[in-house]
Amino acid sequence: MIHLTVNGKERDWDALPGDTLLDVLRREGITGVKKGCGSGDCGACTVLLGGRAVNACLVLAAKADGAEVVTIEGVSSDGALHPVQESFLEAGAVQCGYCTPGMVLSAIALLARNASPTEHEIREAISGNLCRCTGYVKQVEAIERAAARLRGER
């Protein structure tokens, strides 16, 4: 059993000693966290752990005990999409969508620390999120838009 705050809700979660955070979240229906590779390579399982983007498949659930976790399910508020999600839609940065939750969370983590990232910094921040569809151009554009939006410029 571990204690986690997931998307603002604090409670105990069933966990075996060898479970990863990804196992625990998906088992309980938080399936916005994708299992692409299970080995830290694809970034589809990205969540925010204590505000930082991590690969949930590489985190032992026991290590997350007591921590705060945000998944894609928790970034919109009152039915309104997060500005990063809005920007992904506007820029056409979503194709099959499998990488999108992880990509959006990496972007949110970046923008929380750096309100005006350069293109290089954006590419660096999503370098652990593989996308098989888009070629990354629209996603970089989406994150640039989101940054402007969060700075109140659009």
Next chain:
Amino acid sequence: MSLRQVQRIARPTTVEEAWAIRRAAPDASRFLAGGVDLVLYAPPSVTTLIDLSRLGLDGIREEGDDLVLGAMATLSQALESPLVAGSAGGFLRDVLRRVASPPQRNLATIGGAAVRGHPWSDVVTALLVLDAQLETYDGREARLSLAAAGAGEGPSPLVRAIRIPGAWRGSRAAFEKFSRAAVDVAMLNCACSALVERGTCREARVAVGGTPALARRLLDVERSLAGTKLTAVETRAAAEEAARGIEARDDLRASAAYRRRLARVGVERCLESIAGRGEETG
């Protein structure tokens, strides 16, 4: 992947306690730092994980002129630390920026990266040229040089911190990594550092990793560089000596012959950058 075989997570609060649990079960236990490697590669015999997160080993601090990186500091913490940025011209920070991906760097610890010793490790290569020492505990506190670590019988000691001696914190250092994609592991990596006084290289460190073996220092090359002015001719000669001196082998990432070329180019670039003639790369 999950660690189905794990039955227990121990949460010691002192290094003595942690070591006692480890020593009592050499095959069945492992230290849990960032956990990244354990999740991927823990042997099936491991049923107890010893979580090191309550030992207070995650600080980054100065001790005299030395820089001491708590073993549990994540690569991201090290990368963002002003003390790291202020050491060897930001060398280690710049290396860490090129290690793995940001989400992985938020998990992996500097201690884990130093001792796990993946053959392609960029961190080990970089720490070798800073003359890094491991502060360990295995019943008693000790300090050993990273270059000498890894030998010995039984479970390897608990690493409390990585210490970078003051002299090498003030060195000029440079790093090169060759990989197919930014987040891919290196086909080869190398690092050089030098203590330069009035234009003369007093002492140098040269390490090459991913050959595909784990990084090691090239002592002959280091000796050749001592006393030189790091002229273009001298750096070229040292780079050629380095290329001859590595134990290059073929593997799925690159051939031995290609690795020798990379070593020559990489070491020369590092030394040129130390000599102030380098071009921006990476």
